[in-house]
Amino acid sequence: MNQQANSATAAPEEAAQYLTVNLGNEEYGVDILAVREIRGWTPVTRIPQAPGYVLGVLNLRGAIVPVLDLRLRFGLAREEYTATTVTVIVMVNGRQFGVVVDAVSDVVEVAPGDVRPVPDMGTTVDTEYLKGLTSVAERMVLLLDVDRLLQPQDAQMLEAALASSDVKAVA
Amino acid sequence: MSKVDLAQFHKAFYEESLDGLDAMEQALLALDEGAEDPELINVVFRAAHSIKGGAATFGFTDVAAFTHVAENLMDEVRSGRRPMAKAVVELLLRSGDTVRDMLSLSMAGQPAATAESQALLAELSAMVSGHAAAPVVAVAKAAAAAEAIEGWDIAFRPFDYLLKSGNDPARMFRELEALGPLAVTCDASKLPALADMDAESSYLGWTLSLDAGAKRAAVEGVFDWVDGDCDLTVTPRIAAPAPVAEVAAAAAAPVAAAAPRAVRDPAANSESSSVRVGIEKIDTLINLVGELVITQSMLSQFNDGVDASQLEMLRHGLAQLGRHTRELQESVMSIRMLPISTVFNRFPRLVRDLAQKLDKKVVLDMRGETTELDKTVLEKIGDPLVHLVRNAIDHGLEMPDKRVAAGKGDTGTLRLEAFHRGGSIVVEVADNGAGLNREAIVAKAIQRGIITTGEGMSDEAVSDLIFEAGFSTAAATTDLSGRGVGMDVVRRNVMDLGGTVAIRSVQGSGTTFTITLPLTLAIIDGLTAAVGDEIYIVPLVSIIESVQVKPDTVRSVAGGGELFRFRDNWMPIVRLFDVFGCAGQRRAVDEGIVIVVEGEGTRIGLFVDELIGQQQAVVKSLEANYRRVTGISGATILADGSVALIADVTGLVRMQARRKAA
């Protein structure tokens, strides 16, 4: 590592590894440090009052883990879940959740210097879930900000919290 | 200085001191009732003694000073110099409370000595006969050092048994040598013939000459452990006048050593989140895991496939695996189980104090203290029990003269009992007092607008009224011979634990409260129900009954609601299909089942498609990775590995109440 740092051409920071997954015609990168496991599609148990992109929960070695569909999250049409459909289990801030994607494709190395900001170019994905984009062997890879995937339900959680405090006040 | 950080032992010291204080309190209460077991006195002494020792070691000097005097008082009792009078018991009980407070303050990093503790310390000191004996540090020998010494002549002849005590002359000589140059002459004149020699006896004597101006205390210190086991003379060789400074240093040393050390752990607090586990439980776990490993290796031989001849073996192996897994689960669960005595312990004191205050005579009869309960349940059952016990003494048991007038003994009995019944733990609080006053309760309930008339109500239904919210207020506690202070709170607390409270009262002869609790919160018994394409689990403890719906038992109300007639009462129907937005086919109301459940004293009918069966469910958190979901208390894993959600009956009742209010 020190040798690399001494070399004039190397990037000042270490390259990060990304797992690339396919969604429609696009390729997304998930920080490999967040990836815990990749598993085939298994049916989940639906949860009441969940946003549409949260498919339900599954049993991951005794833990109850929510699963969200990345297509639905990004407002794409829902695909049939098939044998190639894959659930990527990620861990963010101590919480585990599964992300359903069409398929996983590769692990790529991306130097920080190679990450470019996302221009508003009409990708299917709302740019707020992206950290940036990069190209790997002529292919464009959109780097996902995994931390934010489950986040925009904050508004709903707040609502839920208000509702439950309401109940307490009544009780 | 040593690198050992004493703060790491503070929590252990705190916890064991609390245990010691509890034991002390129990022993004192037993002594108060006239028990004459000398072991009880020892228990009290030992508690004070241990806390003093630990407090001094770990730097809690205020606590050490306080317990030191309490220990002296107990020492007088123990040695028979003082009788265990009521006043002594009283003072020691209060001392126990004070030490408990002081320890909490110390753990919170605050000064432990308060005005209150100082006042009590003064009382204690006054009681201890003669002087308030402060620890006497050996200062007496300091005077002897006021000589200018250039060396020491020592004559040392151990008695023959010295070696058996583990003391070794060679070791002592090494210690002397550390003080300065040492010349040793051995006297072997007493050595017997080889045949008569006992290898473990000492026959030798020594003359030693130490060429160093060491202090007498240092020289004699080498021999302090063999004082009385040898002939010893230590003679100084004196030269010049005394160096005064050295004396001052010698006297100052012990003071410096005893100075308080400012070691406190701000992170430590009195909430204990750890569980102390009996070693036998750990051993059981280890054994089980061992067996599991053996079974696993047995099964691993089938990795490459099974032929028909091995089927029996495979079946056997799988059965064994199942059994071990079940046993392992039970053992792991048992780690969370603690005896209910940890809660019962506070009652002798409470009952004694309360009876004294009210001039009533009460005998406390505690049974089944070793019954084990889940730690979480234990932590939450204390307050409701205190409530019931207080009420029983305050309102249940009569004054002695009233009891005698009613033809009973003047002393009332309060029974506190825990036992297993089925898969539950039952805790009973029973008194042989006056029983509930039906008329007074009915009158009160009418006044509070809970009922309009008591006519036609069974005694059971009347008794249940005291659990109604709004039945009683604190102001109403004394104007009624019945009970009622916040009984609705008691019931809610118990129900939060998945338990139930029942009441049984016979006018004139007493009242019994029966609390039924689940063994553990981690596993529930549940009814599995199908709703649309989904499966939900309803906790059995909340279920009153499941009923097939007939069209004439259902009535629609304005706003789309439905009511269901159950035992002559109409209750709202809550369709899980709608509440949970289930997938699949919504059934007509007469094609399903109504599960009558009760939460917070309110009954509703949960409408499901069909009942699948009853099963035990290990409760898993949804919040760990997701969030709270209204109407759902958690999830569990079914036999096929899929997840089923557990209905939160209390939550559903609240949702229904909100809908009605809206």
Added chain:
Amino acid sequence: MAKILAVDDSASMRSMVAFTLRGAGHDVEEADNGQAALDSAAVHKFDLILADVNMPVMDGITMVREIRTRADYRGIPILMLTTESNPEKKMEGKAAGATGWLVKPFDPDQLLATVNRVLG
């Protein structure tokens, strides 16, 4: 390195002693009363025993008296850990066969100094 048995009914004192001695490279077993100490001594062979005086089940003095009747513990050093600064307790311990004592409160340094004294 010596094999040492620490006997005290107070878990905090016992851990302090054990922790300190382990830190000095000794192999330490623990027991919470005299009877447990006797049981442990029957299984292990200790080079040194440190025992509290006042304990439930079996006190330290009885334990010392008992253990001195065992052939393999006759000359093994045994130190009493005691808060009793009064001479009778020390004498009682000595009469039972204790080698010496260490008066509580003591700090880890004092403990190590005393242990080094008997282990030479």
